[in-house]
Amino acid sequence: MTEHVGLVGLGNWAIALGQHLARAGCRVTGWSNAQSEIEGVNQHRRHPRCFPDIELVPGFTATSDLSVVMAQRLVLAVIPAAALDEVVPLMKPAQGSTVISAIKGMETRSLLTPLQFMRSAFGTGVSLCVISGPSFARDVITAKPCGVVAASEDERVA
Secondary structure, eight states, X not given: OOOEEEEEOOSHHHHHHHHHHHHTTOEEEEEOSOHHHHHHHHHHSSOSSSOTTSOOOTTEEEESOHHHHHTSSEEEEOOOGGGHHHHGGGOOOOTTOEEEEOOXXXXXXXXXXXXXXXXXXXXXXSEEXXXXXXXXXXXXXXXXXXXXXXXXXXXXXX
């Protein structure tokens, strides 16, 4: 069975991670509030701003409906840290799902890490994980060798 992965955000890092997952056989649905990004991904198979030279694989789609993304068992949050206080309250992950943070930085008002900020919003019924480099979005999207590290309070989730 093909895994359907939700992607909150459609910036450089999100596009690179989504393309990697779609290339690996996952169905990926990314969320954005920018109609030009959604149309670019769905109609032209390219992001208009991030990597416009890269054709996205067919398993990668986009939506403005955050509930479609959050209905997935596995969700990657890939938004700017400055948007955490705006976007996280809108995210309603299903109980038993896993949210993976690929967010760099800290929430600016509380100075919590993205995982700490999400834990305070989601409670304990959602597993949380974080991924980080050393890697660059351009290397990931062009399938160059690179490394990504995962960490979680629960080793099975990482």
